[in-house]
Amino acid sequence: MRLGTILSDRYNRTGAIADAEAALDAQQRAVAATPRDSADWPGQLTGLGNRYLDRWKATGIGEDLNFAVDWHERAVRATPADSSELAAHLANWGVSLRNRHTATGDPGDLDLAISAHARAVSATPAGSKDLAGHLAGWAAVLNTRHQRTGDLADLDRAIDTFSQAAAARVDTSGPMTRAAAGGFSAETHTTVLTGWGTCLRQRYMNTRDRADLEQAISLCEEAVANTAPKSADRVERLSHLAGCLVDRSELDGNSADLTRAIGLYREAHESSHSADRWGTGVALADTLLKQDSLSDEEARECVALCEEAVSNTHEGSPLLPSFLGALANALRRGGRAADEPAATGHYRRCCQLGLRSSPRTVLATANLWGGWATERGQWHEATEAYQYGMDALQAMVGRQLSRSDKETWLTGTRRFAAGLAYARVMTGDLDGAVGALEQGRARLLAEALQRPMSEPAARQPGTATDQEADTTSIAYVAAAIPGGVALIVRPDAPVSHVLLPALKSEALRERTHRHAKAYAEYLSAGELERWEAELDDLGHWLWATVMGDVLATLPSGAAELVLIPCGYLGLLPLHAAWTEDPAAPHGRRYALDDVRISYSANTRAREAARQMAARTSPDSMLIVEDPDAQSADPMAGATREVSEVAELFARSGPLRDSDPIALIRREAATRDTVMAALDRYSVLHLCCHGTAKQSDPLRGGLLMAEDDILTVQDVMRRRRTPARLAVLPACESAMMGAELPDEVVSLPTGLIEAGVAGAVGSLWAVQGPAVAKLVTYFYRFWRDEGLEPCEALRQAQRKFRDRSHVPHPSVWSAMTYTGA
Numbered sequence: 001m002r003l004g005t006i007l008s009d010r011y012n013r014t015g016a017i018a019d020a021e022a023a024l025d026a027q028q029r030a031v032a033a034t035p036r037d038s039a040d041w042p043g044q045l046t047g048l049g050n051r052y053l054d055r056w057k058a059t060g061i062g063e064d065l066n067f068a069v070d071w072h073e074r075a076v077r078a079t080p081a082d083s084s085e086l087a088a089h090l091a092n093w094g095v096s097l098r099n100r101h102t103a104t105g106d107p108g109d110l111d112l113a114i115s116a117h118a119r120a121v122s123a124t125p126a127g128s129k130d131l132a133g134h135l136a137g138w139a140a141v142l143n144t145r146h147q148r149t150g151d152l153a154d155l156d157r158a159i160d161t162f163s164q165a166a167a168a169r170v171d172t173s174g175p176m177t178r179a180a181a182g183g184f185s186a187e188t189h190t191t192v193l194t195g196w197g198t199c200l201r202q203r204y205m206n207t208r209d210r211a212d213l214e215q216a217i218s219l220c221e222e223a224v225a226n227t228a229p230k231s232a233d234r235v236e237r238l239s240h241l242a243g244c245l246v247d248r249s250e251l252d253g254n255s256a257d258l259t260r261a262i263g264l265y266r267e268a269h270e271s272s273h274s275a276d277r278w279g280t281g282v283a284l285a286d287t288l289l290k291q292d293s294l295s296d297e298e299a300r301e302c303v304a305l306c307e308e309a310v311s312n313t314h315e316g317s318p319l320l321p322s323f324l325g326a327l328a329n330a331l332r333r334g335g336r337a338a339d340e341p342a343a344t345g346h347y348r349r350c351c352q353l354g355l356r357s358s359p360r361t362v363l364a365t366a367n368l369w370g371g372w373a374t375e376r377g378q379w380h381e382a383t384e385a386y387q388y389g390m391d392a393l394q395a396m397v398g399r400q401l402s403r404s405d406k407e408t409w410l411t412g413t414r415r416f417a418a419g420l421a422y423a424r425v426m427t428g429d430l431d432g433a434v435g436a437l438e439q440g441r442a443r444l445l446a447e448a449l450q451r452p453m454s455e456p457a458a459r460q461p462g463t464a465t466d467q468e469a470d471t472t473s474i475a476y477v478a479a480a481i482p483g484g485v486a487l488i489v490r491p492d493a494p495v496s497h498v499l500l501p502a503l504k505s506e507a508l509r510e511r512t513h514r515h516a517k518a519y520a521e522y523l524s525a526g527e528l529e530r531w532e533a534e535l536d537d538l539g540h541w542l543w544a545t546v547m548g549d550v551l552a553t554l555p556s557g558a559a560e561l562v563l564i565p566c567g568y569l570g571l572l573p574l575h576a577a578w579t580e581d582p583a584a585p586h587g588r589r590y591a592l593d594d595v596r597i598s599y600s601a602n603t604r605a606r607e608a609a610r611q612m613a614a615r616t617s618p619d620s621m622l623i624v625e626d627p628d629a630q631s632a633d634p635m636a637g638a639t640r641e642v643s644e645v646a647e648l649f650a651r652s653g654p655l656r657d658s659d660p661i662a663l664i665r666r667e668a669a670t671r672d673t674v675m676a677a678l679d680r681y682s683v684l685h686l687c688c689h690g691t692a693k694q695s696d697p698l699r700g701g702l703l704m705a706e707d708d709i710l711t712v713q714d715v716m717r718r719r720r721t722p723a724r725l726a727v728l729p730a731c732e733s734a735m736m737g738a739e740l741p742d743e744v745v746s747l748p749t750g751l752i753e754a755g756v757a758g759a760v761g762s763l764w765a766v767q768g769p770a771v772a773k774l775v776t777y778f779y780r781f782w783r784d785e786g787l788e789p790c791e792a793l794r795q796a797q798r799k800f801r802d803r804s805h806v807p808h809p810s811v812w813s814a815m816t817y818t819g820a
Helices: 002-014 017-032 041-059 062-078 086-104 109-121 131-149 152-166 186-205 211-227 234-250 257-272 274-289 294-309 320-334 336-358 357-373 380-401 402-408 415-427 430-440 445-447 503-527 528-553 567-571 602-615 639-653 672-678 712-717 747-751 768-784 790-801
Strands: 472-479 486-490 491-501 561-565 579-581 588-591 594-597 621-625 659-666 684-686 701-702 710-711 725-727 758-762 817-820
Touching: 002 017, 017 041, 041 062, 041 086, 062 086, 086 131, 086 817, 109 131, 109 336, 131 186, 152 186, 152 486, 186 211, 186 234, 234 257, 234 274, 234 567, 257 672, 274 294, 274 320, 274 768, 320 336, 320 357, 320 659, 336 357, 336 380, 357 380, 357 415, 380 415, 415 472, 415 486, 415 588, 430 472, 430 486, 430 491, 472 503, 472 567, 486 528, 491 528, 503 528, 503 567, 528 579, 561 567, 561 758, 567 659, 594 602, 594 790, 602 747, 602 817, 621 639, 621 672, 639 659, 639 684, 639 768, 659 672, 672 710, 701 712, 710 712, 712 747, 725 747, 747 817, 790 817
Parallel strands: 472 561, 561 594, 594 817, 621 659, 621 684, 684 725, 725 758
Antiparallel strands: 472 486, 486 491, 579 588, 701 710, 758 817
């Protein structure tokens, strides 16, 4: 065994295949010479498994991998349960199983590998010099499972485990020497650094946290620097560093990082043997394709590298989908019309295989393929591509346990639903287009409402599309790359649509950014005139781009329009879109002058709200008045506002006999007190300071006494208790998160998730006296005149606007109605 180990160590330093062959031969002779009842027998078997694994890495001979798994398993079975060597044999078995899973895609191998590594860690004493290596093996297999399933909990656990492994003391006297008790070899430390950096890079790809990427680069740089030029591990470490540099080049536009990455991948590919040659070749091709310009020679090289990888990869390997996607990209980038059918076929096969083994790959591929098909006007092909993306996304989100992990996968995938809907419109499948937008909206809210996501919303029995009054229309509005589309759903007619050519996704993004920037400058520097001018311009643009055409499609006599605005449209005041009208007060006709407008996250949320409204009587009210927060000034006019609200509510009954109206004010309005009271009343009037956190919307909310915040997350965690209405005359109380606009994370949607039928809230900071007057008008129309809440808000806004000496929409159009 000693000779085999020496030759194997030399192979690991030099990468010489002859040493791997000689090490295997020596180990076979050592096994043959060792009695089965010898204490050395399990160790000799493990050594033979390791030598087969080395030769597989060097030559790619598939049978060697099977031999490695077999001999490692025999070693485990031959080792007594109380042996100090059991952990090492389990770890080696896990490594060979993980490699075979990567080569063949067999999920059984992955399950066994996870079990083997877990047992190895459990069997290793806390102070053992081997613990770091066993932790690293456990972390690596957790990362492998993450790559297959997308489970972010596995990735976080892998990163934590690598961090624990790296914390052990290292002997730096030589690359392969052992440290004193409690330490481990420098080579093991370098392996830990590589795995840790790889996992941090993968987390960066999900979260876009630059700190993860920079730490990954630092770890991978150190690992490469510590690796001998001829080491068998150098190829892998070069590749990981190159991948990190590619990511940073895309983040910063730094061509130097991209150029260096190409050099590193080329070195890795030229140094690699069969087992890893295909992966380094594809990585090199992918990186070459990221260049702004590509020579004909480089284009041919990319295709050749990818074709070689595809032809030499097992059909079940989880690597094959990414190789197929890379080959399709290379053919597409070549720009030859003759290659388009082949590229399409490779994209299709990538997605078909990847849904089973690599849904992350499908997400990236479907995005590229769908965009390419859209550019060429191949709408059936675009439909197919984006549907694969939607299916992969649903699979990935469904596997996550926490809301934050689900949101991580949803980030960056907003193109799929809009792209799919637009493509379906272009093929004439309007019901399918509605289904695509419904499926892409508020997925997590739909989960909370316990309604399936797979059925098209346009024609579900028992939903709003079948039960709404004939005068109500639901309009899904979305922006895609080639333009926008509005889909109008009515219970008495087929789905109709209108194309919105100026509503391109990039134009909408730029417009939303302008709006947000002007608002931020208003808050920080008091730039009111600039903010009002931007809001005026935005409203005019929204009419010309969206609302004018949408309103023109409504039937005569339409009473209500339920808007489901997709993507960034959900951040904008569509109800305040306007056009010139000399006959109108102040010379403008606004969208809400034509029809009452409410908002909804999706049709399922709308129907849930309607059902809650139907069974909930507004017979009691909770009023929270100006909680005593040290970080905010008292609200001017709050006492007068709540007094008028309470009087208007009380005089219009009927009210319940016991405790019909409760008032919690100032220092008594703590977060816990208000939370405890929410479930006991059917109308909630929360007169508070508010703040939205668009980058982390679950943490935004209403300011309570003692500077606590009643957050969106608090509201969502409430048990579902029906209530008729919540009125939130606070700043930014209906502003939703900007990172995941299609998830519509805001106080109104959180309240609907918690059982409230409808909510009035504000899209931006509101002026206290003005909003108090507007709210008073609202209650008069609702309670005295008996209008539905949405219509009451519309009439209150029109009255305030038309009678006010300050009719600017920044004052009155902030308030919106969500729900039923």
